[in-house]
Amino acid sequence: MKVDTSRILRAALIGAVIGSIANLVIWVIALQTGLTLSVPAMDPSMADASGMMQVPFIAVILATTITTFIGGGVLAIFNRISANPIRLFQIVAGVFVAVSMVGVLDVPATGDKISLGLMHIVAGIAAVWAFTTMTTQAKG
Numbered sequence: 001m002k003v004d005t006s007r008i009l010r011a012a013l014i015g016a017v018i019g020s021i022a023n024l025v026i027w028v029i030a031l032q033t034g035l036t037l038s039v040p041a042m043d044p045s046m047a048d049a050s051g052m053m054q055v056p057f058i059a060v061i062l063a064t065t066i067t068t069f070i071g072g073g074v075l076a077i078f079n080r081i082s083a084n085p086i087r088l089f090q091i092v093a094g095v096f097v098a099v100s101m102v103g104v105l106d107v108p109a110t111g112d113k114i115s116l117g118l119m120h121i122v123a124g125i126a127a128v129w130a131f132t133t134m135t136t137q138a139k140g
Contacts, residue, residue, distance in 0.1 A: 002136075014134065030111070039103075039107055040052060094124070
């Protein structure tokens with residue numbers, strides 16, 4: 001089934017909002033339960049003594065939103081090159097989420113790993129759901 005490309009931007013926006021809200025809920029719950037959500041700092045000026053930094057609020061929103069909109073671009077490309085772009089997108093998105101989990105493995109604390117991994121999965125599910133349900137053309 002082909003994709004109505006005029007619906008991709010709206011689906012990306014909805015997927016990004018849903019994913020961001022869900023991830024912020026996970027972020028708040030994790031912090032309220034005593035987790036630090038610390039990751040290796042890319043910028044030494046932001047690192048604590050152990051070289052770690054807490055994932056900031058804005059990073060949760062930006063990471064979810066940027067990857068969702070990139071996913072929309074990927075779906076548009078797949079619509080041009082594939083007879084079944086949605087299925088191809090679902091497979092590639094699943095692989096992308098799995099590969100993105102590699103970064104979570106660098107996190108030393110188990111609770112942080114689980115929370116951050118869950119946030120990756122939630123963002124992926126929100127994006128795939130939005131693109132799958134909101135961009136397909138009606139048969140007729």
